Amino acid sequence: xxxxxxxxxxxxxxxxxxxxxxxxxxxxxxxxxxxxxxxxxxxxxxxxxxxxxxxxxxxxxxxxxxxxxxxxxxxxxxxxxxxxxxxxxxxxxxxxxxxxxxxxxxxxxxxxxxxxxxxxxxxxxxxxxxxxxxxxxxxxxxxxxxxxxxxxxxxxxxxxxxxxxxxxxxxxxxxxxxxxxxxxxxxxxxxxxxxxxxxxxxxxxxxxxxxxxxxxxxxxxxxxxxxxxxxxxxxxxxx
Numbered sequence: 001x002x003x004x005x006x007x008x009x010x011x012x013x014x015x016x017x018x019x020x021x022x023x024x025x026x027x028x029x030x031x032x033x034x035x036x037x038x039x040x041x042x043x044x045x046x047x048x049x050x051x052x053x054x055x056x057x058x059x060x061x062x063x064x065x066x067x068x069x070x071x072x073x074x075x076x077x078x079x080x081x082x083x084x085x086x087x088x089x090x091x092x093x094x095x096x097x098x099x100x101x102x103x104x105x106x107x108x109x110x111x112x113x114x115x116x117x118x119x120x121x122x123x124x125x126x127x128x129x130x131x132x133x134x135x136x137x138x139x140x141x142x143x144x145x146x147x148x149x150x151x152x153x154x155x156x157x158x159x160x161x162x163x164x165x166x167x168x169x170x171x172x173x174x175x176x177x178x179x180x181x182x183x184x185x186x187x188x189x190x191x192x193x194x195x196x197x198x199x200x201x202x203x204x205x206x207x208x209x210x211x212x213x214x215x216x217x218x219x220x221x222x223x224x225x226x227x228x229x230x231x232x233x234x235x236x237x238x239x
Contacts, residue, residue: 144184
């Protein structure tokens with residue numbers, strides 16, 4: 001998501017929207033209109049492509065489409081909807097999502113971000129988790145808000161609980177909850193506006209999210225670090 005008018009090097013250009021196709025497209029189009037100030041409908045620079053199972057050949061074609069310059073203005077949005085994606089197709093999109101062409105914004109609308117390979121997932125920002133910017137996942141939103149509002153002692157209890165697990169399934173669930181906290185903090189920062197005071201926090205979040213795609217992710221260290229870098233007075237507009 002796009003955090004800073006005066007820090008363009010941190011401006012996200014690649015997103016995932018989790019949820020039903022129609023609602024996901026609506027969210028992406030709304031973001032384009034709001035953040036890029038582009039007309040979403042009947043605009044050749046706002047492109048929606050829908051697939052069932054995205055193949056590697058289709059992924060390559062999308063890459064070629066993304067490389068084309070905007071027909072109007074300086075920005076272009078490519079919204080890709082898929083029910084599933086071959087791993088080979090995701091690998092074909094890696095370079096594009098890591099370094100989109102200047103002015104090009106990419107959106108993946110998927111039933112769940114869990115469909116993505118860790119390498120691709122680490123390159124995208126998840127849109128979601130609140131009324132204005134996303135398709136709501138109540139459980140994920142609540143745990144993120146609980147972590148952000150908790151005092152030091154309560155956070156310590158949460159961290160201890162999430163850092164343990166009786167078996168692999170419970171540890172996976174705890175990693176998912178930790179990822180929800182990381183994404184929730186990032187979304188909260190975006191929602192308060194374009195304040196440059198949060199640049200370091202956003203950079204830390206990008207690194208932490210990458211670690212969480214490993215089965216042996218150090219959940220305790222990730223959450224303890226996040227707790228330390230969160231502002232003591234909460235996340236609020238600092239412009």
